[in-house]
Amino acid sequence: MSPAVRSQTSQQAKESLRERKKRMTREAIFAAAGTLFSERGFDDVTVAEIADAANISVKTLFTYIGAKEELLFRGRPAVLEAVVAAVRNRRLAQTPLVAAAQALLAAVDDQDPDKNLDGFLRVVHAGPAARSRLRVLWDETEDALAGALAARRDGPRELAARRLTAAQIMVLVRTVTSAEVCDLVAKSADSDRQRAEALKDWIRDAAGQLARGLAAAGR
16 A cells, blocks of 8 residues: 555544545535536526535535635636646646646536536636635636746746746636637637637637747747
């Protein structure tokens, strides 16, 4: 048994039955909310529907949260995690921006509602509560990107350059989720498939524009 498995097993052993049930219930609540929000949007999902999907009562639900808004964006959403992971694990000759763009392109076609970019966009545009939480997530994701780009021997100048690259990637990510891009994509085609292709075309074009802009600035 590997050290990681032994550690996880030891942690589970220390967890009481009551604690385990509470953890599993909390996970079920957030999973149910995430799926429903992705499918229908924040405003069109009721607390009662979330409780029903998690197989608990509304009263029980409110022992875990104080308000429905708390169910938005548990942790960092999978789409943002995928961008960070793609940058961290990029190929040797691949630029961070290209790696991030490819992660976004993959998210357009992902069939998992928790990982699909369209599902993420539905939550992003759920209302003021979502936008407020999203601003925090942008900062957290930029920090994660800067950390993924940093090397052990980086000095102040190199770390500042890593931050600039992370901010450049976030320009792409944030613009993809903007109301203007969503409106452009919605009006560019009639079917979901065509809209998905239009969004992917925009991601490719935007990444190319950002890359050319940096190249020109470095001349």
